[in-house]
Amino acid sequence: MLRLAITGAGGFLGWHVRTLLRALGRPEPIIVTRADLTDPDAVAAKIDGADRVLHLAGVNRGDPAQVAAGNVQLAAQLARGLRCCPTPPAAVVFANSVQAGNGTPYGDAKATAANLLAGTGVALDDLLLPNLYGEHGRPFYNSVVATFCRLLASGGAPEVQNDREMVLVHATDAAARLVGVPAGGSWDPAMPSLRTGVGELAQRLSGFADAYRRSEIPSLSDRHDVRLFNTYRSHVFPDHAPMPLPRRADARGELVETVRVHDGGGQTFCSGSHPGVTRGEHFHLAKIERFVVLRGSAEIALRRVGDADVVRFAVAGDEPVAVDMPTMWAHRITNTGPGELITLFWTNELFDPGRPDTYPEPVDLPALVPGVVMAG
The missing domain is CATH 2.60.120.10 (Jelly Rolls)
Incomplete structure (x- = not known):
C-alpha cells in the first residue's frame, strides 16, 4: 500500500484527499504542516521513504504580491526538505493550476513553484487543475461555487459580474487523480469536467436552492448536478435541518x-x-x-x-x-x-x-x- 505524505492537509483539497483515503480504507497520510516546512530537517524526516508526496499547500487569495510570494516560498521549502531526504520519495505530485505561467502574479508563481520542485531531481507529476468545487469549500476563497452556495444558503442571491466560461472539476475526482487510484465508486481520476458560464451556474444553483427550501429534491440530470447539489447542501447543514x-x-x-x-x-x-x-x-x-x-x-x-x-x-x-x-x-x-x-x-x-x-x-x-x- 502506498505511503503518502501531504502538505496542505487542512485545506479544501486536502480534506477531500483525506476523506477519499478514508473511504478507500487507506491509512491517514503523513501530515507535513506549514511549521514543518520552515525546517528542512523536519520535512526530510517526515517524507523519508514515502512513495508519494502530494504538495497541496498554497495561497489562493489576497494581495497579489503576497499570493505569489507565498506559493513560491512553500514550494521552495518543500524542495529544501526533498534535498535533505536520505531516501527521497518516489514522486511528488504538485496540485498546480491551469493558470500556471499565464502572466499573472499567481500564475507565474505557480510555474516557478513547479520548476523549483522539478529541480530537486525527484520525479514530478505537475498536475494542472482547473477550478475545483465540492463540499465545504470556503466562500470568497476556494471557488465561485462555494461563494454562490453560501450566498443562497443565507437567503441572498448570486451576483454575476463577469459572465465568463469556466471549467469545473469536483474535488473528489481531483483527489483520486492526486492519490493515483483507478475509477470506482463515485470518483473518477480522469476528472470529468463541467463547462459552464458563471450566469448559468448561478441559475442552476438558484434553482437547487428554491426547490430545497420547500424540502424538495431538484432535477439532477447528471453527476455534476448531483455534486453541485451536494455542495449546496453542505452550506445549509446543520442550520437548516431538520x-x-x-x-x-x-x-x-x-x-x-x-x-x-x-x-x-x-x-x-x-x-x-x-x-x-x-x-x-x-x-x-x-x-x-x-x-x-x-x-x-x-x-x-x-x-x-x-x-x-x-x-x-x-x-x-x-x-x-x-x-x-x-x-x-x-x-x-x-x-x-x-x-x-x-x-x-x-x-x-x-x-x-x-x-x-x-x-x-x-x-x-x-x-x-x-x-x-x-x-x-
Whole structure:
C-alpha cells in the first residue's frame, strides 16, 4: 500500500484527499504542516521513504504580491526538505493550476513553484487543475461555487459580474487523480469536467436552492448536478435541518409528503428497528439520503469526516420531519423509544452492491487520532 505524505492537509483539497483515503480504507497520510516546512530537517524526516508526496499547500487569495510570494516560498521549502531526504520519495505530485505561467502574479508563481520542485531531481507529476468545487469549500476563497452556495444558503442571491466560461472539476475526482487510484465508486481520476458560464451556474444553483427550501429534491440530470447539489447542501447543514414536511389532514386522518423529486426517481424503503437498535455508522461520497421517522422516536447523529463535533437531532413519528444526510458526514439513527421505530429512507439512486457508495465510519470517536489535522 502506498505511503503518502501531504502538505496542505487542512485545506479544501486536502480534506477531500483525506476523506477519499478514508473511504478507500487507506491509512491517514503523513501530515507535513506549514511549521514543518520552515525546517528542512523536519520535512526530510517526515517524507523519508514515502512513495508519494502530494504538495497541496498554497495561497489562493489576497494581495497579489503576497499570493505569489507565498506559493513560491512553500514550494521552495518543500524542495529544501526533498534535498535533505536520505531516501527521497518516489514522486511528488504538485496540485498546480491551469493558470500556471499565464502572466499573472499567481500564475507565474505557480510555474516557478513547479520548476523549483522539478529541480530537486525527484520525479514530478505537475498536475494542472482547473477550478475545483465540492463540499465545504470556503466562500470568497476556494471557488465561485462555494461563494454562490453560501450566498443562497443565507437567503441572498448570486451576483454575476463577469459572465465568463469556466471549467469545473469536483474535488473528489481531483483527489483520486492526486492519490493515483483507478475509477470506482463515485470518483473518477480522469476528472470529468463541467463547462459552464458563471450566469448559468448561478441559475442552476438558484434553482437547487428554491426547490430545497420547500424540502424538495431538484432535477439532477447528471453527476455534476448531483455534486453541485451536494455542495449546496453542505452550506445549509446543520442550520437548516431538520426540514418540516407538508402535512394534509381530513376526516380519514393525515398524509405527510415525505419526498418530492423533480424529474427523478431513486429508491425508497422502510425499516423497523427494535428499542436501542442503531442503523448506519457510515458515510457516502455522493449519494443523497433522506431519513423520515414515521413511528416511534429516535436520535439522528452526524459527524463530518475528519472532525470531532457530533450534530444530534431528536425526531419522532408524531411530528415527521426530513433529515438529509450530507455527503462525507458519518451518520446513524438510533431507536430511543420503548417501541418499534419505523423509518422511511430515500436515496437518489438504486442500490448497487458493486458500487454501494457506503463507507464504514463511527459517528462517535473515543479520541482523535494523533496527527490528524482538522479540516479547514
